[in-house]
Amino acid sequence: MRFSNISNDFNSYQQLITFYEENKDEFFLNIQLDINNFFCANVSAVLGAILDKLILNANNIHFRSIDDKIKEILKKNDFLSFYGYNSEVDIHNTTIKYKKILPTDGKYFVNYIEKELIDSNLSILPRMSKGIKEGIIEAIYEVFVNAQIHSQTKYIYSCGQFFPGSNELFFTLVDTGISIKNCVNKRFKSNLTSVQAIKWALVDRNTTKEHITGGIGLALLKDFIKNNRGLMQIISNDGYYSLDDGREVYKLFSGQFPGTVVTIKFKTDDKHHYSLKNEKDINFENIF
Amino acid sequence: MKIYFEMEKKTITISVYNIIADKTAMDVDQGQKIFERIDKAFKESLYIDVSFQNIELITTAFLNTAFGQLYRDHKEDFIREHLKTSNLTNSGMIKLKKVVETAKLYYKDPKALEQSIKDILED
Numbered sequence: 001m002r003f004s005n006i007s008n009d010f011n012s013y014q015q016l017i018t019f020y021e022e023n024k025d026e027f028f029l030n031i032q033l034d035i036n037n038f039f040c041a042n043v044s045a046v047l048g049a050i051l052d053k054l055i056l057n058a059n060n061i062h063f064r065s066i067d068d069k070i071k072e073i074l075k076k077n078d079f080l081s082f083y084g085y086n087s088e089v090d091i092h093n094t095t096i097k098y099k100k101i102l103p104t105d106g107k108y109f110v111n112y113i114e115k116e117l118i119d120s121n122l123s124i125l126p127r128m129s130k131g132i133k134e135g136i137i138e139a140i141y142e143v144f145v146n147a148q149i150h151s152q153t154k155y156i157y158s159c160g161q162f163f164p165g166s167n168e169l170f171f172t173l174v175d176t177g178i179s180i181k182n183c184v185n186k187r188f189k190s191n192l193t194s195v196q197a198i199k200w201a202l203v204d205r206n207t208t209k210e211h212i213t214g215g216i217g218l219a220l221l222k223d224f225i226k227n228n229r230g231l232m233q234i235i236s237n238d239g240y241y242s243l244d245d246g247r248e249v250y251k252l253f254s255g256q257f258p259g260t261v262v263t264i265k266f267k268t269d270d271k272h273h274y275s276l277k278n279e280k281d282i283n284f285e286n287i288f
Numbered sequence: 289m290k291i292y293f294e295m296e297k298k299t300i301t302i303s304v305y306n307i308i309a310d311k312t313a314m315d316v317d318q319g320q321k322i323f324e325r326i327d328k329a330f331k332e333s334l335y336i337d338v339s340f341q342n343i344e345l346i347t348t349a350f351l352n353t354a355f356g357q358l359y360r361d362h363k364e365d366f367i368r369e370h371l372k373t374s375n376l377t378n379s380g381m382i383k384l385k386k387v388v389e390t391a392k393l394y395y396k397d398p399k400a401l402e403q404s405i406k407d408i409l410e411d
Binding site: 106107110134135137138141142144145146148149184188190192196199200203205206207211212213214215216217220286287288 | 310312314315316317344345346347348349350352353356357360364367368371372373379381383384385386387388390391393394395398401402404405408409411
C-alpha cells in the first residue's frame with residue numbers, strides 16, 4: 001500500500017480504512033507499506049491498531065520504503081520499534097511516544113502521560129498556562145477512561161505530536177473494540193447508524209452505562225475544545241465526526257474502521273482561564 | 289439549672305489520596321472504592337468529609353462512580369446534610385456539580401435515556 005499525505009483529516013482516515021478493508025481478509029501475506037509523503041506522527045496510533053488486526057491473521061508487515069524524515073520521527077516516537085527498527089532519541093522533544101496499553105492498566109497510562117506531558121522536557125511546557133495544561137491532561141484521561149469502560153478492546157493505542165511552530169498538540173487514542181454504534185445499539189436494542197450513534201454519544205448526559213450515571217466526559221471535552229479553538233475527531237466504524245474551530249461535521253466513510261479513534265488537537269498557546277470558568281455559577285457550600 | 293443535650297455529630301474524613309494511593313483520580317475502580325466507603329458510613333448515619341487533599345486531576349468517570357451512585361440509594365436531603373468535600377480543585381468542583389445534577393435527573397427517571405435514542409432517530 002502506498003500512502004499519500006496522511007494528516008488529521010477525513011481523506012487521510014479514508015486511506016487508512018481502505019488499506020484495512022483491502023487486507024482484512026488476507027492471511028499469511030507479506031503486506032508492503034510505502035510512506036513517502038507527509039505522515040502526521042499521532043496517526044501512528046491508528047496505523048498501529050490496523051496493523052495489529054492484520055498481524056492477528058498471521059500476515060507479515062514490511063515497510064518497503066519510508067521517507068528519511070518520516071522514518072526519523074517514527075523511530076523517535078517508538079512506532080517503528082514495533083516493526084524491527086531501533087528507537088531514536090528525540091532531542092527536540094516534540095514527539096509523544098506511541099504506546100499499546102491494556103485497558104485495565106490505567107495506572108500505566110497515567111504514568112505515561114505524566115512522563116510525556118508533565119515531567120518531560122517537551123518543548124511546549126514552559127509556554128502553557130497551568131489551566132490549559134490541566135485541561136489537556138484531564139481531557140486525555142476522559143477519552144482513555146471512555147475506551148476503558150465501553151470499548152471491550154484488547155489494547156488502547158495512543159500517540160501524539162507537538163508542532164512548535166503552530167503551537168498545536170495532537171493526541172490520538174484508538175481502540176479496536178465494539179465501536180460506539182454497537183455499544184449503543186446493544187444497550188438500547190436500537191438500530192442507529194454510526195453517525196447517529198456518535199451524535200447520541202456527544203449529547204450531554206447520554207450514556208450506555210446501566211444503573212449508574214455518565215455521559216458527561218465527552219460533552220465537557222467538546223466544550224473544552226470549543227473554548228480552546230482546537231479540533232476533535234471521532235471515527236467509529238464508518239462514522240466520522242469533527243469539531244474544528246467550533247464547526248461540526250458528520251460524514252460517512254466507504255468501509256469500516258474496526259473500532260474507534262479519537263483525535264484531539266489542542267492549541268497550547270491558549271490564554272483562557274479554564275479553572276475559573278463557571279466558578280461564579282457554583283454554590284460551593286451546597287454542591288450536593 | 290438548665291441542662292442542654294447536644295447531639296454529637298460523628299464526622300469522619302475519607303481521604304481520597306489514602307484510599308486510591310494516587311494523585312490522579314481517574315477510573316471507575318478508584319471511584320467504586322470511595323463510593324463503598326461513603327455508602328457504608330451513610331448506613332451508620334455518619335457525617336462525612338471527603339478530602340481531596342493531594343489529588344491533582346479528576347475525571348467525571350471517577351466522580352460518577354464515587355458520588356453519582358449515592359443518589360440511587362440515598363435521599364437528596366440526607367446526602368446534602370451528611371456529605372461535604374474539602375480541598376477539591378475548582379475544575380473538580382465544576383465536574384462534581386455536573387455529576388450531581390446528572391445523577392439527580394437520572395435517578396428520577398432512568399428510562400428517559402430511551403427517549404434520547406428516539407430523539408436522535410427523529411433528528
